[in-house]
Amino acid sequence: MERYIFYILALIMIVFAIASVSSRKMLRSVIYLLFVLCGIAGIYFLIDYNFLAAIQLTVYAGGIVVLIIFSVLLVHHIELELEIAKLPKKLITGFVCLVGLGVFLFTIYSHDFLVVENDITTTTADIGRRLLSYDAGGFILPFEVISVLLLAAMIGAIIIAKGRKLALKNKEEV
Amino acid sequence: MISGISIYEILTVTSLLFFIGIYGFITRKNLISILISVEIILNASVINFVVINKYLYPDMLQGVIFSIFIIAVAAAETALAVSIIINLYRQINSVEVKDTEIMKY
Numbered sequence: 001m002e003r004y005i006f007y008i009l010a011l012i013m014i015v016f017a018i019a020s021v022s023s024r025k026m027l028r029s030v031i032y033l034l035f036v037l038c039g040i041a042g043i044y045f046l047i048d049y050n051f052l053a054a055i056q057l058t059v060y061a062g063g064i065v066v067l068i069i070f071s072v073l074l075v076h077h078i079e080l081e082l083e084i085a086k087l088p089k090k091l092i093t094g095f096v097c098l099v100g101l102g103v104f105l106f107t108i109y110s111h112d113f114l115v116v117e118n119d120i121t122t123t124t125a126d127i128g129r130r131l132l133s134y135d136a137g138g139f140i141l142p143f144e145v146i147s148v149l150l151l152a153a154m155i156g157a158i159i160i161a162k163g164r165k166l167a168l169k170n171k172e173e174v
Numbered sequence: 175m176i177s178g179i180s181i182y183e184i185l186t187v188t189s190l191l192f193f194i195g196i197y198g199f200i201t202r203k204n205l206i207s208i209l210i211s212v213e214i215i216l217n218a219s220v221i222n223f224v225v226i227n228k229y230l231y232p233d234m235l236q237g238v239i240f241s242i243f244i245i246a247v248a249a250a251e252t253a254l255a256v257s258i259i260i261n262l263y264r265q266i267n268s269v270e271v272k273d274t275e276i277m278k279y
Contacts (some may be wrong), residue, residue, distance in 0.1 A: 017190075052238055132236045161260050
């Protein structure tokens with residue numbers, strides 16, 4: 001049963017990823033990306049990392065996709081068709097990507113992974129304890145650093161998006 | 175782990191997603207489309223972290239925690255990229271790559 005669900009999810013992800021990078025309408029491309037992200041959340045549910053699947057759905061499907069849709073609506077006409085790359089460039093890029101994929105798959109299939117059969121369920125409490133532990137192998141320092149990074153990114157985004165107006169106003173006040 | 179599915183099949187799917195992202199990154203000519211391709215590439219690598227954690231070292235949690243950090247950094251990166259794109263659109267009225275030729279405004 002799980003096997004078929006995985007194949008269906010994989011098929012959905014790959015088809016919509018291809019549609020997302022080749023669609024000529026901007027908004028449709030973003031919606032296809034949303035399907036890919038939901039498929040990835042489905043894979044996290046299948047391998048029993050429920051917390052990660054929830055993060056994927058809230059941060060990506062709820063946050064990033066909405067942000068990109070907003071920027072598309074602010075910047076484009078919805079009906080605008082995108083300029084498309086020339087055919088030779090597409091063919092060359094596709095060929096290079098296929099060669100890279102071949103190298104990847106050859107490496108993966110010639111490596112012997114030491115798979116451990118298991119049925120361990122990871123609870124959210126385990127992840128939280130590990131994230132906040134001070135002992136060896138704990139992640140308290142990166143956790144704090146990432147919060148500072150998010151704050152800095154937020155302030156930076158506001159200042160950059162406000163642009164010139166804010167700079168001029170500051171000058172007048174001085 | 176998913177019963178009946180080996181690690182090879184999942185790694186095949188993620189490699190496919192990764193190269194679809196790279197294909198879009200090279201062929202698209204629009205800044206927002208390039209952002210979408212970058213999201214696909216990042217997500218493919220996050221699945222790799224999670225799957226290798228689950229299949230090879232199930233009693234560790236490093237892969238999960240690293241993928242949480244990757245998602246946080248990706249969110250910050252997207253917010254900054256969208257603000258830069260909107261600012262650029264105000265300056266030059268376009269988000270095509272070929273119109274973006276000066277770095278100083």
